[in-house]
Amino acid sequence: MRIFVYGTLRSGEAYAGEMHGLRYLGDAWTQPIYSLVDCGAWPAMVEDGTTAIYGELYEADAAQVEVLDRFEGVPHLYLQIQVALADGSTAVGYVMPANRVVGKAVIPGGDWVRRE
Secondary structure, three states, rough: EEEEOOOOOOOOOHHHHHHHHOOOEEEEEEOOEEEEEEEOOEEEEOOOEEEEEEEEEEEEOOOHHHHHHHOOOOOOOOOEEEEEEEOOOOEEEEEOOOOHHHOOOOOOOOOOOOOO
């Protein structure tokens, strides 16, 4: 299955090592239906926004996704969903419930690495 990552799991970021063993498929954008929120040391993607989020796609098997679920704190911190990508396909991804990011700054460009 494909997995979409947009923050600290991306290449060159703090937790990119967690992606070891997964096959990189390329960069991707989501449909413009999310928000990206700055939580300090990491971002959170939230449903029901108007921004396309930039990230990376990887190929992962069920066991690898289960490891990432634990890393992401599913279901207590993040939720695993099917993320709608710009090309019309979907990939597994992680969102944070909107009530957990109240008052946090939105990253308007949708790119955690290039946030300003």
